[in-house]
Amino acid sequence: MGIKKIILAGCLGVLGGLSLSAHADWEVNLTPGVTEISRSVYDLHMIIFWVCVAIAIVVFGVMFWSMFHHRKSRGAKSAHFHENTTVEVIWTIIPVGILVAMAVPSAATLIEMYDPSEAEIDIQVTGYQWKWKYDYLDEEISYFSNLSTPRDQIYNAENKGENYLLEVDNHLVVPVDTKIRFLLTANDVIHSWWVPELAVKKDAIPGFINEAWTVIDEPGIYRGQCTELCGKDHGYMPVVVEAVSKDEYASWVATTKAAATAKADLASKSWTLDELMAEGEQVYLKACAACHQPNGEGLPGAFPALKGSPIAVGDVAAHIDIVVNGKPGTAMQAYKDQLSAVEMAAVITYERNAWGNNTGEAVTPAQLADMQWGMDQLMATGEEVYLKACAACHQPNGQGLPGAFPSLVGTEIVKGDIAKHIDIVVNGKAGSAMQAFKDQLSAEEIAAVVTYERNAWGNDVGDSVKPSVVASWNGGAK
């Protein structure tokens, strides 16, 4: 390594004299990383580097010797030799030999990387413009990982932190000494997920799933970035992997799951306009401001303004729809997979009241949840739920089994008062085979199945039930 230091010092000396800012790091080489694969990659890198250095010394050495000695000013007379088959064969064969010697270990490492053996943990990594989503497939843990560097640091209004641009709100937490498989895909454009210390870089391609794997040896925090140009904020979607011991990982899984449940409860809380505005601003800056800008004015021609726009001050249903479902064929994503109902309600409320939009309208999480449930959606889901939960008794055609299970076609319960209908599904009918479905079905599923029953088989009552109504039913549903 001594020679390398000298070469390096030489390079720096040439460039030197420049006194540069204090965060000097002068990192000049690849990291050996923290996995077996990353170390063999590093070794290969160093071998090929030194091979190149050796060839360079020979070739450039001959060239410089010749340039010094065979110059006209030193009286050199030009020789007349040319074309020599022996020499030409030799300088073809030797490089082939060197290449074969390089190819063997390279192929071996590559084959190791493609080891298909079973992994202990599967994590789906999804690239979004411009953030990552991690789904732990065996744990029902799923979250987004956003850049957490404050805007003021990027725009030089405050000092940059140590991990400037390489820090996120939610780390990808994984255990050490465990084979972890990453399943990579993307929601919009192609991204590429790279952590140098793991020597894992794989493209995340919309509509396809790529695979990569790693076994991390040492606990630590490993930082990387998206490496495929993915639009405006390509430079602002870092990857942060936190490797912890197996025990810590187990407790992290437990607390994360508990936190997710707690968050779900927020949806049923009643929200004031001020609370929604405060929450909405946070969400807006995280999820919307990159395109629509913090001042809501957008970027003309690329991203529309929200300030005073027909969407933000017009029909609330259209506003909710575009946030929930996105606008196909544009950069406007469907946020239903990214934000919770609370977050979407808050951000819509914020957009309708910030920057002088002042509609005064508050959109509640419950309203938002309902918006996602149009009649078609309710009927489609309702049929599925019916066939799963009801048809065994009431029969797929709704006619029941006379004497045992009542018919639902044209009868009082399905054509009459909707409150009674909801109540019997939610709370069941004591003393009969009719169970309380609040413990078995979600509010959405109950709303869907009640709607289905009231409109299928020629019942055609025409009304529908929103999940929020079911959720707040006496005793409530799950």
Next chain:
Amino acid sequence: MSTADIAADQHDDHHDHGPAKGLTRWIYTTNHKDIGSMYLWFSLAMFLVGGCMALVIRAELFQPGLQLVEPGFFNQMTTMHGLIMVFGAVMPAFVGLANWMVPMMIGAPDMALPRMNNWSFWILPFAFGMLLLTLFMDGGAPNFGWTFYAPLSTTYAPPSVTFFIFAVHMMGISSIMGAINIVATILNMRAPGMTLMKMPLFVWTWLITAYLLIAVMPVLAGVVTMMLMDIHFGTSFFDAAGGGDPVLFQHVFWFFGHPEVYIMILPAFGIVSAIIPTFARKKLFGYASMVYATASIAFLSFIVWAHHMFTVGMPLAGELFFMFTTMLIAVPTGVKVFNWVATMWRGSMTFETPMLFAIAFVILFTIGGFSGLMLAIAPVDFQYHDTYFVVAHFHYVLVPGAIFSIMAAVYYWLPKWTGHQLNEKAGKFHFWMSFIGVNVTFFPMHFIGLAGMPRRIPDYALQFADFNAIASVGAFIFGLSQLIFVWNVIQNIRSGKKAEARCWEGAEGLEWEVPSPAPYHTFSTPPQIDGAK
């Protein structure tokens, strides 16, 4: 090579065939020298425009944080810089050199298809005018990188993408016609006795380059047409939701893109193979092996494309195949470098400006070749891919590679074009500033790439700050030193000591048999090649 009666043929018969006067000379011209000059001026203009964009990029990257431009505009700059330098600066420069030199080198009176030649050129200003005007459109210029990967360049592209596609079509038509013209000229219009294996290497490399162009420019046209269909006509070539595949785009693009890389370097090999023997006063060591090496590189360029895509998730067999074929390219490339060194060996060298650029080409292109060999190793490429290491690699082969060879060529043949001897002082000053600037700019990029900085980002983590600052300083040194070049060329056109027909002592070839400046029409009657080459 000795030729008979050439100088005597140059006048008398044709003194009434001088150029027309005024602007119409340039619009209507079918003269290969006029068209060559226009290509070269156009290329210089694009080089300066693309260079300014590079300086915007480097100025923003001087420090971490956003200072000068927004990320969206930064992406437009990287995209336009790449497109303009590849299609507007390097390729037209080589076509301009071919126009000027190929007929004179093979003893032909002009190009085979002179009217088409005029059209090939005049398409370009419109294509690039349109491309540049997209900067002022709503949504801005193309911002998806010069490689324009779908779906970023289709579903998620700004409206200007349609104009970009049209511009690419126009450039493609221009290139294909230019290439057909060069093939037709070389195969049909060589002077009697000028067999294929007597042609200067510049002619050989351009012949092979022209075939590459004819083979792959239609592929580029195809891929942008598929984009156009996806954007406007409801197809789903690159959209998985409709049964397409975004990776298909990359395969088709790089099937064009890799031969394109050699389109930008093979003529450079030809130029350097002309200059080094001249200033070493010694024959090129292995003429035949240089021809075969060029042909091998051209052949291999068709079967290595997916080494640009090692991270897309190809099967193991694909990775191995493309790794091995890519490594193979090192063999013919090595043969070339060894040949140049063997030509210098025991020569009688002098170091005028063209020779300085040619030697810098050999050294720095070889460094770019080394990093290319490193990138060929697929498992390690996972670490290098899409980092500044790649940026360093391809700038080493394109700037001190292709661009230095073009500058060497201009300095080498300028006396032939203008009739004035070179201002060596200004030329050497330009060389040393460029040489220092290029290395200060691009060498540190190897380090920041290995340390983990992705390419195409407007802002970066703090550990990359120092080398980025150095690279930016180098970029401004390199950029500003090109003004010396512009000044030197203009001065040379306007004044200077009279240049002789063979203005370099060791120069050989038909172009040195005609007076300097070369008359408007040369070789109206073919020279005799006596075979004593």
